[in-house]
Amino acid sequence: MNVDFLVQALHRGDARSVARAITLVEEGDAGGTAILEQLDRERIEQALLIGVTGPPGAGKSTLCAQMIGQLRDRDLRVGIVAIDPSSPLSGGAILGDRVRMMRHALDPGVAVRSMATRGRLGGLCSAAGAAVRIMAASGCRVVLLETVGVGQSEMDIVALADITIMVLAPGFGDEIQAMKAGILEVADLLVINKADQPGAQRLRLDMAAALRDPGDRQQRILETVASEGRGVTELLDRIFLLEEALRDGGALERRRRRSRELETLDQALELLREPLRQRIRDRNEKTRDPRELAREIVERMVIMPAQAARNDDEHGS
Ligand SMILES: Nc1nc2c(ncn2[C@@H]2O[C@H](COP(=O)(O)OP(=O)(O)OP(=O)(O)O)[C@@H](O)[C@H]2O)c(=O)[nH]1
Ligand SMILES: [Mg+2]
Incomplete structure (x- = not known):
């Protein structure tokens, strides 16, 4: 190759x-x-990474497919990375399926990739981040990152995004209550999807009540019917306005710095996993407390090498 x-x-x-x-x-x-x-740094810099999260079945994939359609109509190339929890709990189709079901299957202007979380201990953030940069460098002006917003690892992935949208839908009362604090913290935009269903108005009022600032309510809450494409244009317009504001104010740069840190940490831990495992096996300790042993091994590995090298020098000469 x-x-x-x-x-x-x-x-x-x-x-x-x-x-x-x-x-x-x-x-x-x-x-x-x-x-x-x-990779082409300039293209990466220009691309916008949109995190799309929310409870399973809220309509994330349907909404992403609609956004892709409209972005293609605007003649923009688009990428999408779907984090697939491989969970039987989730009734919806994974994004790849949904995109294929729509008209994007053979569109060379759309890059699609799914990544499974199952059987994976770490490194997902870093793999997703790299995939996003590859897509951006290939010319995607927008990359979507779909993830089910349930666990901490998913929330970490969402933190990679420039802009995060939280997709909610009526009928998810318990999940939404449980996530509420987190939702308001991470989401730039709250999308009440399935606005055609009973309970949408209630959900909207509920989310509005949770947002104290009236300006926030105006700007951060939107309604969509993803299955019919309703509200998608407004959503995209809102996203691009927000992008402009974030770029102008320097907030985008700050978000990206944080996201690079997160990815680097994820990958560093991933690189340490095997050598650590080996060291632990080599020590073959039978009686020491695991916590204490772990601390000692990490200390030697991370702090000692420099010191050990100095000691070696001294003893060597
Ligand atoms: N009535 C109604 N149904 C919708 C709407 N949007 C999506 N759906 C349906 O809701 C179901 C779940 O949609 P998905 O897009 O797969 O949801 P998801 O959030 O991606 O689900 P997971 O990836 O499994 O977490 C599908 O049957 C969609 O057709 C909507 O606005 N109104
Ligand atoms: Mg989905």
């Missing part, structure tokens, strides 16, 4: 090269790292 060739092709927007590059990164291949280093 020729990295330079692949990078050129992906910069031309070649869908297969985009997919191949993401796979190389996910597999931890050295070529993946080389590709990431050569």
